[in-house]
Amino acid sequence: MLAIARRIGLYVxxxxxxxxxxxVLPHLMPGNPIDQLVGKLTGRVTPQIVHAIELQFGVGLHQxxxxxxxxxxxxxxxxxxxxxxxxxxxxxxxxxxxxxWTIGLIGISTIVSFVLGTIVGTLLGWRRxxxxxxxxxxxxxxxxxPYFFFGTVLLLVFGSHLGWFPILGAYxxxxxxxxxxxxxxxxxxxxxxxxxxxxxxxxxxWIMGMRNMMVTTVGEDFVxxxxxxxxxxxxxxxxxxxxxxxxxxxxxxxxxxxxxSGALLVELVFNYPGVGDLLLxxxxxxxxPLLQGIFLVITFTVLAANLIADVIYLALxxxxxxxx
Amino acid sequence: xxxxxxxxARQEGPLPETPETPALAREDTARRxxxxxxxxxxxxILGVVIVGxxxxxxxxGPWVAPYxxxxxxxxxxxxxxAAHWLGTTVLGQxxxxxxxxxxxxxxxxxFVAGLIATVLSTVIGVTAxxxxxxxxxxxxxxxxxxxxxxxLPLLIVVESYxxxxxxxxxxxxxxxxxxxxxxxxxxxxxxxxxxxxNRDFVEAARIxxxxxxxxxxxxxxxxxxxxxxxSFLFTMLYCIGAYxxxxxxxxxxxxxxxxxTMLYWAQANNAALANQWWWFVPPGICIALVGMxxxxxxxxxxxxxxxxxxxxGLTRKVVRRSRLSNRPRLGLTPVLGRxx
Numbered sequence: 014m015l016a017i018a019r020r021i022g023l024y025v026x027x028x029x030x031x032x033x034x035x036x037v038l039p040h041l042m043p044g045n046p047i048d049q050l051v052g053k054l055t056g057r058v059t060p061q062i063v064h065a066i067e068l069q070f071g072v073g074l075h076q077x078x079x080x081x082x083x084x085x086x087x088x089x090x091x092x093x094x095x096x097x098x099x100x101x102x103x104x105x106x107x108x109x110x111x112x113x114w115t116i117g118l119i120g121i122s123t124i125v126s127f128v129l130g131t132i133v134g135t136l137l138g139w140r141r142x143x144x145x146x147x148x149x150x151x152x153x154x155x156x157x158x159p160y161f162f163f164g165t166v167l168l169l170v171f172g173s174h175l176g177w178f179p180i181l182g183a184y185x186x187x188x189x190x191x192x193x194x195x196x197x198x199x200x201x202x203x204x205x206x207x208x209x210x211x212x213x214x215x216x217x218x219w220i221m222g223m224r225n226m227m228v229t230t231v232g233e234d235f236v237x238x239x240x241x242x243x244x245x246x247x248x249x250x251x252x253x254x255x256x257x258x259x260x261x262x263x264x265x266x267x268x269x270x271x272x273x274s275g276a277l278l279v280e281l282v283f284n285y286p287g288v289g290d291l292l293l294x295x296x297x298x299x300x301x302p303l304l305q306g307i308f309l310v311i312t313f314t315v316l317a318a319n320l321i322a323d324v325i326y327l328a329l330x331x332x333x334x335x336x337x
Numbered sequence: 338x339x340x341x342x343x344x345x346a347r348q349e350g351p352l353p354e355t356p357e358t359p360a361l362a363r364e365d366t367a368r369r370x371x372x373x374x375x376x377x378x379x380x381x382i383l384g385v386v387i388v389g390x391x392x393x394x395x396x397x398g399p400w401v402a403p404y405x406x407x408x409x410x411x412x413x414x415x416x417x418x419a420a421h422w423l424g425t426t427v428l429g430q431x432x433x434x435x436x437x438x439x440x441x442x443x444x445x446x447x448f449v450a451g452l453i454a455t456v457l458s459t460v461i462g463v464t465a466x467x468x469x470x471x472x473x474x475x476x477x478x479x480x481x482x483x484x485x486x487x488x489l490p491l492l493i494v495v496e497s498y499x500x501x502x503x504x505x506x507x508x509x510x511x512x513x514x515x516x517x518x519x520x521x522x523x524x525x526x527x528x529x530x531x532x533x534x535n536r537d538f539v540e541a542a543r544i545x546x547x548x549x550x551x552x553x554x555x556x557x558x559x560x561x562x563x564x565x566x567x568s569f570l571f572t573m574l575y576c577i578g579a580y581x582x583x584x585x586x587x588x589x590x591x592x593x594x595x596x597x598t599m600l601y602w603a604q605a606n607n608a609a610l611a612n613q614w615w616w617f618v619p620p621g622i623c624i625a626l627v628g629m630x631x632x633x634x635x636x637x638x639x640x641x642x643x644x645x646x647x648x649x650g651l652t653r654k655v656v657r658r659s660r661l662s663n664r665p666r667l668g669l670t671p672v673l674g675r676x677x
Contacts, residue, residue, distance in 0.1 A: 023478070023481050023482070023485065024485060026478070026482060027481075027482045027485040027486060030482050030486070031486055031491075034491070034494075035494070038494065038495065038498050039498065041498070149380070149636070150380055150383065150629070150633060153628070153629045153632035153633060153636075154625055154626075154628075154629045155625075156628065156632065157574065157578075157624065157625045157626075157627070157628020157629050157631075157632060158621065158624070158625040158628070159578060159581055159582060159585070159600075159621065159624055159625075161582070161585060161600070161604075162600060162617070162620075162621035162624065162625075163621075165600075165603075165604070165609045165617055165621070166609075166618065166621070168609050168610075169609045169610075169612065169614060173609070173610060173612065174612075180610075225639075266485070267484060267521070269487075270484070270485070270486065270487035270488055271487075271488070271575075273487050273489075274487055274488055274489030274490065274579075274582070275489075275578075275582075277489065277490075278489075278582055278585065278586065281586070281604075282604070282609075292490070292493065292586065293586055293587075296493060296497060296586055296587055296588055297587060299497065301497070301498075304493065304494055304497060305494060307490065308490045308491060308493070308494045311487055311490045312486055312487060312490065312491075315485070315486075315487045316485060319485060
């Protein structure tokens with residue numbers, strides 16, 4: 014439990030850093046942050062917006078920095094992330110509508126990618142030195158392809174050319190939104206291509222990691238022992254894989270940040286109504302409150318997912334429970 | 338490859354413990370040296386070739402580009418042809434020229450960012466690993482925090498706050514990217530330094546009374562060079578990806594030509610739906626090829642560090658000649674005798 018407590022401590026600290034960075038950044042800009050923003054937003058400034066920005070930064074600028082910081086925290090505890098400049102709605106409301114899409118898409122494709130990649134990696138590691146090793150250079154290519162570019166290519170080939178998948182959006186415009194089968198089916202159908210993109214772009218990392226660990230594990234004495242005992246091959250592989258998979262699981266929390274970053278841009282390619290799409294709007298319109306809100310929400314989500322991965326890892330590997 | 342060569346030289350250098358006759362020893366070293374300098378694995382050779390080509394492209398790209406990348410003098414949306422190898426954009430810009438010019442910014446930012454990040458991770462990782470104690474706790478905490486924060490969203494927020502003239506400055510952008518990219522390397526280097534710290538030769542240097550900085554730089558770091566090189570390649574790969582992603586989403590200046598801005602304009606003009614593959618496919622392929630080249634080079638380093646991964650070193654010919662089964666057997670790392 015000490016280990017978990019330490020991890021939680023780390024994530025709380027990380028969250029604090031993220032929040033503080035969010036607070037400090039506008040103040041690092043030369044001059045008064047509000048003037049800066051108002052200057053950048055020429056022509057679109059109404060008193061409400063100025064007020065929104067003030068709230069965002071915890072400002073009345075008549076207060077000192079510390080007082081502003083305290084106020085910023087107060088706002089945050091009330092779930093107030095400021096008001097989006099372009100959408101004129103509270104950032105928290107806007108995010109509440111988009112985050113579930115992103116979590117659904119990225120969460121499911123991450124799990125699929127991890128499971129598939131681990132299985133393929135196991136087999137590759139077992140049969141090292143055979144033709145299957147040719148998969149390695151190919152997988153490096155896929156690993157290096159930017160997610161969004163890969164998405165664009167899949168969109169062009171399977172979406173517009175072959176017409177196998179619907180393109181753009183998360184569900185058919187003809188179904189009404191709600192918890193009924195037609196809508197769910199439509200969502201599943203529309204999610205296939207974006208999910209496929211994320212899976213194919215991220216799977217190479219899991220394959221490589223698992224393959225290399227498997228190669229090392231297969232050389233261990235206990236595997237030799239299992240073979241010598243005459244266990245069926247399937248059992249030996251499973252036996253070795255169970256031990257080789259641990260570093261992969263430990264790596265989930267490291268890979269997640271990278272994976273989420275890539276997957277957000279995939280949403281953009283497919284006009285998927287998630288956080289990634291929102292991010293683009295925020296960048297295009299220099300909607301700073303929205304941008305910062307997105308940053309915080311993504312960070313918190315990734316931290317929570319990291320924690321889950323850590324708990325699983327601890328449950329599977331008793332060796333690290335004692336230490337930290 | 339020079340990093341690998343250098344490591345080899347330094348690692349093999351100070352280990353003449355066997356009392357052989359000088360001539361024999363020299364011959365032996367020379368043979369060993371040659372064997373390690375020349376990459377044998379086809380993967381690594383491919384990596385060297387790919388990276389080499391792109392480095393040349395980075396240097397000469399803007400000079401050999403046939404047209405100005407921004408000039409809109411041509412007909413719009415031309416298919417690839419002899420005059421325009423990769424066709425033109427909807428604005429009538431020559432895509433081949435954009436690709437050539439864009440190579441420089443893309444690779445320079447990746448290189449600069451990778452370099453800064455590697456220096457940061459070496460300083461922080463090696464210091465933490467060597468000194469240990471509260472210093473280690475503090476530095477490790479910092480790197481763990483940086484590892485946990487998702488990089489791209491942070492980069493987008495930071496970059497979008499940069500003043501407009503900095504958003505087109507390769508070095509500033511590279512430095513910012515480096516800030517999010519050093520933590521992984523630092524963690525790896527810290528772990529390795531900790532294992533080196535108590536080795537006999539470091540202990541010996543400490544007993545002689547060498548200064549700490551000298552021990553770190555002349556005893557510890559040379560033994561980390563292979564890992565450093567590998568960490569640099571991976572970091573550079575990450576940095577190129579981050580830069581391209583930032584350019585694609587439009588945070589960096591869209592007036593600077595790099596492969597990311599090409600994709601930004603292609604996406605903004607719906608090139609994929611308009612079936613203009615010649616617009617967005619070339620930059621994407623180039624990014625992937627550079628990444629592939631760097632990753633393949635890394636294979637070479639990995640196999641150098643961990644010989645168990647080196648199955649590919651046994652070519653089919655060697656295997657047949659030494660009458661080893663092609664099928665790897667469990668638990669047996671095949672050992673080949675020197676051909677008599």
